[in-house]
Amino acid sequence: MAKVLMKGNEAIGEAAIRAGCLNYFAYPITPQSEVAEYLARRMPEVNGVFLQGESEVAVGYMLFGAAGAGERVFTTSSSPGVSLMSEAISYIAGAQCPAVFVNIIRGGPGLGGILPSQGDYFQSVKGGGHGDYRMLVMAPASVQEAVEMVMTAFPLAEKYRNPVMILGDGLIGQMMEPVEFPEHLRSEPSKKDDWATNGMDTRKSATRNLVKSLYLDPEALNNHNLLLKSKYDRMKQEEVRYESYNAEGEYQALIVSYGTMSRVCRTAIDHLKEEGIEVGMIRPQTVFPFPEKAIHEAASKENCRVVLSIEMSMGQMVEDVERAVMGKRPVKWYGKCGGEVPTPEEIIEVVKEHL
Amino acid sequence: MNIHLTGILIIVGNYGSGKTEVSINLAVERKRAGLDVRVADLDLVNPYFRTREARKLLKDHGIELVLPPEQYMHADLPILSPAIAGMLRRPAEVTLLDVGGDDVGATVLAALADALQHQEIRMLQVVNPFRPFTETLEGCLKIRREIEAAAKLKINGLIGNPNLIDETGPEDIYRGYDFVRNLSEKAGLPLEFLTVETGLLPEIDASRFSCPLLPVDRQLVPPWKKAGGGGPSGPILRP
The missing domain is CATH 3.40.50.970 (Thiamin diphosphate (ThDP)-binding fold, Pyr/PP domains)
Known part of the structure; x- marks a missing residue:
């Protein structure tokens, strides 16, 4: 069709x-x-x-x-x-x-x-x-x-x-x-x-x-x-569903982001790759049930130094991300709300700040 | 073949047919052709992706954009700036009215009837045959009748805007062109121009068309397309 x-x-x-x-x-x-x-x-x-x-x-x-x-x-x-x-x-x-x-x-x-x-x-x-x-x-x-x-x-x-x-x-x-x-x-x-x-x-x-x-x-x-x-x-x-992006190989940081916010993150990840910085992403497609196991495993990868929950909210999903990571890596939040969607440039800055 | 439109141009069409992209790009094209251009955002029905989002681009090109007051820019209120009636009484060489979708969106024109009286105007219907409700000639003609009834004005011409945004290929343009050609004959309305995204132009055989082309640089893009050269208004990001 x-x-x-x-x-x-x-x-x-x-x-x-x-x-x-x-x-x-x-x-x-x-x-x-x-x-x-x-x-x-x-x-x-x-x-x-x-x-x-x-x-x-x-x-x-x-x-x-x-x-x-x-x-x-x-x-x-x-x-x-x-x-x-x-x-x-x-x-x-x-x-x-x-x-x-x-x-x-x-x-x-x-x-x-x-x-x-x-x-x-x-x-x-x-x-x-x-x-x-x-x-x-x-x-x-x-x-x-x-x-x-x-x-x-x-x-x-x-x-x-x-x-x-x-x-x-x-x-x-x-x-x-x-x-x-x-x-x-x-x-x-x-x-x-x-x-x-x-x-x-x-x-x-x-x-x-x-x-x-x-x-x-x-x-x-x-x-x-x-x-x-x-x-x-x-x-x-x-029923757990998620999609991973740039997460097959090694990466220095892991982003967890969902919805259209994750598409901004994708653009940021592509640009960071060009600069030689590898960042993986897990995008929950179901937020309940939450892909805890996948996030835990992805965060546990050897070179991963930080996990970032990027949201158009003031730190809500980050609580589930922390629960999934179980202290294995530091978990940070970045987000905005009110209608201004974080830009790829902002995400790039945030990732660099935490590396 | 060049576009020759001047005077008061009212851009109407069904919801999501691409009126705003057409208006912004037509405004820039007319300005580049050396004309004095003014644009009014008359979209009182759409909450996102409105002409007001291209205000910087239009300003950079020296095109005046008439908008509701700043504090209501993100309100879903049907605010009709009194400045619009004024700009219609003293029109620029090209005065573009970007109207909201469907008959509902066109209702605002009836409120401007006094200001539009005794003016030379052209009301143009934007058609994208890949949108619901306008994929048939009957659908397009129905929208035409509904818009004319709501606006209390007659449509004078058609704009072909066949596209699937990023997934548009040359075949879609040709298929869309044939569709609007047929519509033009059936409706007895001239086809003023056909839009083609700039990036697609090299793949298009323009000799197939008997109307002018308007190259389009997409301005109303979601945030993830704004980095790395997502059109002239997007911040260009280079590592």
């Missing part, structure tokens, strides 16, 4: 349709409003539903309701909107419903600004809502990767009966790149008859299914949490 030139936000909308998701609930917010704009046009063409909620709180529960009824559902939002949805995310995780969330992060906290940021790392990876829940969180570095992650997110959400989040910074939503929609990533929705409230007639059952997150009995709630934990442990076993 020929490639099309698409804005990240449009491509994310199209990817959901191509993945077989025909239910989109959302509330507009910069810099992700183009998803809604695009799907307002496209959903009617494929007999899908786009329903704009009166707020992100309402959208979160629209997702919960439709997911509980066994439908494939997704939403897109940006930072403050995701904060409003966080209560519902906790309920959806607690009730074990599959749902896909896309966060096109803008600068925060509070209203912040509309330019790109990665300031919602903690919110997505450590839980923005209450209780012991986790989301599987994937962070694309290109529009094509955003497409593939969105298409993969639906079967993963169903595999774990858990929310999956695509964590993109504002640039992922706003930039344009040529994309294609891999046919092999289209998937059939899983059978949900044994748990979803999808109608007793349709599944010809005499037993009622109940979708809930309420467990008043302490033992039952503990068991429920143990069950959830076993799913998160399984994610750590089976």
Whole structure:
């Protein structure tokens, strides 16, 4: 199939349709409003539903309701909107419903600004809502990767009966790149008859299914949490994804960076190479589960003197990098937020400073 | 074949068709042709990648750019600077209006109806057939009707901007050219020019085209392309 030139936000909308998701609930917010704009046009063409909620709180529960009824559902939002949805995310995780969330992060906290940021790392990876829940969180570095992650997110959400989040910074939503929609990533929705409230007639059952997150009995709630934990442990076993760059040979420093920030780092690494300075990079594609083992091994290489966590946030992922490196090498942070993306020149300076 | 456009030029088109890259590069080309050029950023719908990001380049070329006040530069507010009506009443030799995408973006033009009255204007539709919703002639004609209705102005010409950014090859340019040629016939609108990225020019057989070419140096690039010579506005980095 020929490639099309698409804005990240449009491509994310199209990817959901191509993945077989025909239910989109959302509330507009910069810099992700183009998803809604695009799907307002496209959903009617494929007999899908786009329903704009009166707020992100309402959208979160629209997702919960439709997911509980066994439908494939997704939403897109940006930072403050995701904060409003966080209560519902906790309920959806607690009730074990599959749902896909896309966060096109803008600068925060509070209203912040509309330019790109990665300031919602903690919110997505450590839980923005209450209780012991986790989301599987994937962070694309290109529009094509955003497409593939969105298409993969639906079967993963169903595999774990858990929310999956695509964590993109504002640039992922706003930039344009040529994309294609891999046919092999289209998937059939899983059978949900044994748990979803999808109608007793349709599944010809005499037993009622109940979708809930309420467990008043302490033992039952503990068991429920143990069950959830076993799913998160399984994610750590089976879903870790990362990409390494210039990491085959020896290097003096290791960069850990994700999303579009990692592309700036790549440019910096290429320039440093020309100067004779070798720097490797691990780019987490899943930030939960975090590629701890890969980072530990890469940091342990003989000549590696320092590990740098480079983020468009004030030092969030660096805590996971420190955990992964386990004191083997010094771990340093460099980052900016507010919309100014660190430039390749700045990264080059930072690397040199630490060598 | 040279571009001969002068007067008030209004650049419209579907969302993401490349209006801003076209406007910036056309402004520089017209300036180099010896004309006095002024540009207004009328994109009230797009939050990133707007003309305002090329303000340094335009300034270096001696091209005046009319923008919202500095403190609102990164606001997603539909601010229409009063200076724009003024610049339309006393137009430069070339006055370029870079309008936001789709009919939504073109709505702003209706607000400028008074200032545009009794002026010679050309409203040009940018078409990239590799973008969603404009990959068919019908799609382009639909956008045309919607923009004309929102702007309360008629489109007078077409600009062919076929590209897949970094992945554009000569074949895409030829295919895109054929598409806009057909569109030009079907719409009864002249094809004013075709854009080709400067780096691709040596591979292009220009004798295939019956319209002028506008060489384009991409200005709205993501941060990782700005080092090591990512276009004239990017800081040139040398080890």
